[in-house]
Amino acid sequence: EQRTDEVKAELQRIGAQIKETQGMEGSQNMDVQRSMSSIKVFARNKDLPSATAVFDRLKLSGVSMRPQLYNCYLDACVQCGSTSACLKLFEEMKQLGYVDIVSYNTMLKAYLASNRMKEVRALVKEMSARGFPANKVTYNELLNAKVASRDRQGMWAIVDEMLAAGLKVNLITCSI
Helix, strand or coil: CHHHHHHHHHHHHHHHHHHHHCCCHHHHHHHHHHHHHHHHHHHHCCCHHHHHHHHHHHHHHCCCCCHHHHHHHHHHHHHCCCHHHHHHHHHHHHHHCCCCHHHHHHHHHHHHHCCCHHHHHHHHHHHHHCCCCCCHHHHHHHHHHHHHCCCHHHHHHHHHHHHHCCCCCCHHHHHC
């Protein structure tokens, strides 16, 4: 009950601030930053309904929505374990032309978390076809999944793919 009241108060505060500052670009940027911070906090607490409410309120407020905000919400969907919400949002982002390498890597995390390896491979191919070749983050996510599943042969295959793509192993790769 108390947490619900706190969430409602936070949503009302964000909504009021957005309405007060519409038309003032600098203030809109502050509102977007505050909203993104709220979405991240709700995601850390596995509270997707509240993160969704902040995102939806921001969309309805008329502020300029940008890929960064969509990526923030996409990551919240991943952190909260909602692959269905990720898929729906990712398709919307494609329609809007908002997908970028961050979006693809975030969606990759969603597929890996739910062990959907067929979709992982298809996504990596789609990334490349759309002009977003796999980067170090992509390969590190793939490698981390292989390590977690104790697939030694798969780990080395990922490292070989990474090197063949012209990417060098870095400290993060070595720490996985």
